[in-house]
Amino acid sequence: MTNYQEMLREMRESIDYKVEGAKLEFVTRVHDAMTAQGITQAELARRLGCSRAWVGQLLDTNANPTLGTMVKISEALGGSLDVKLRMPRKRQTSSDNVVPRPHSLAAKGAK
Secondary structure, eight states, X not given: OOHHHHHHHHHHHSHHHHHHHHHHHHHHHHHHHHHHHTOOHXXXXXXXXXXXXXXXXXXXXXXXXXXXXXXXXHHHTTOOOOOOOOOOOOOOOGGGGOOOOOHHHHHHTOO
16 A cells, blocks of 8 residues: 555544534535525525524535534424434354344253
8 A cells, every 4th residue: 555545544534534524514415405495595594593604604614513503504404414323334243143042041951
């Protein structure tokens, strides 16, 4: 593996990279929803009770909205916010297919 590939792998594993990716995904989905519904920044600002400039900053810069703000924006667009914890898939082994016997049956020697 080259130094560039190692550096890229390390960067993708960093918390900062993952945070920026999550923020970018949210802002992209907000923009897509606004476009699909024909909602302007001014209209979204009216629905949120904030300034159009703040909405513009959210969509154009390195904003860092709170979960509460993200929920409000999602609801203002008629949607909802889902936060998911993704766990790595466990490799299945042959022992994963073994069904353990209930303790009461094992104690009686049942087969």
